[in-house]
Amino acid sequence: MSASTVPADPAQAKGRRGSAESRKWWTLAAVSLAAFMTYLDNNIINVAIPTIQRDLRLSVSGLEWVVSSYLLTLAGLLLVGGRLADVFGRRRLFLVGMAVFTLSSLAAGLAGSGSALIASRAVQGVGAALLMPATLAIIMATFSNPRQRNMAIGIWAAAGALALALGPVLGGLISQHVRWGWIFLINVPVGVITFAIAAAYTSESRAESAERQLDLPGLLTSSLALFALTYALIEGGSRGW
Secondary structure, three states: OOHHHOOOOHHHHHHHHHHHHHHHHHHHHHHHHHHHHHHHHHHOOHHHHHHHHHHHOOOHHHHHHHHHHHHHHHHHHHHHHHHHHHHHOHHHHHHHHHHHHHHHHHHHHOOOOHHHHHHHHHHHHHHHHHHHHHHHHHHHHHOOOHHHHHHHHHHHHHHHHHHHHHHHHHHHHHHHHOOOOHHHHOHHHHHHHHHHHHHHHOOOOOOOOOOOOOOHHHHHHHHHHHHHHHHHHHHOOOOOO
16 A cells, blocks of 8 residues: 555544644633623623722712723724724734733723723723624634534623623622722733633634725724714713703
């Protein structure tokens, strides 16, 4: 039998398959952790609002912006984040978004004034908008088997739902027993771990059919429209709209 027809070592082939399979699930762990963190920050702050108001001497309007600044930038830039991930690579945008989210969480946890906290929350929303569209796209690119893909999407969605349910509970426990800043500081070690897992195990992917040019006017107008709509929904009642 010639060298070209000798079958590969079954043990080596199995090892390669096992390595590829393990990379898939590590990738899923990274994107699920990211989804958990970003969803958690939607509502973990709500229970701690009285403590934050007392410590930072915030007005009611200031408190509203502590909550709303995250939602405004997240909603306004989601389409931009998805488009950038398609053009420049999902893994790259995921890592950039995770770095921005983690660093801004650190800044929010250490904030000593209302303006610093609001600004940090807004930057958190930017990081979440960059990484969130990439999470589902990474799953779709990583899992080619339909059964595994459906399972992965279910785990990813369950992580987000769990975060929404646990947010008020964790926020209440933290604000009651330790400084309120730990609501945001808990994101730092989780973000570092998630970044490391994604950097080590996630493969780069992008939308091959997507044009490599950015429609800047379109991205700008869509972001402004989403920002304005979200702002109107948040502020409309208090402003008599």
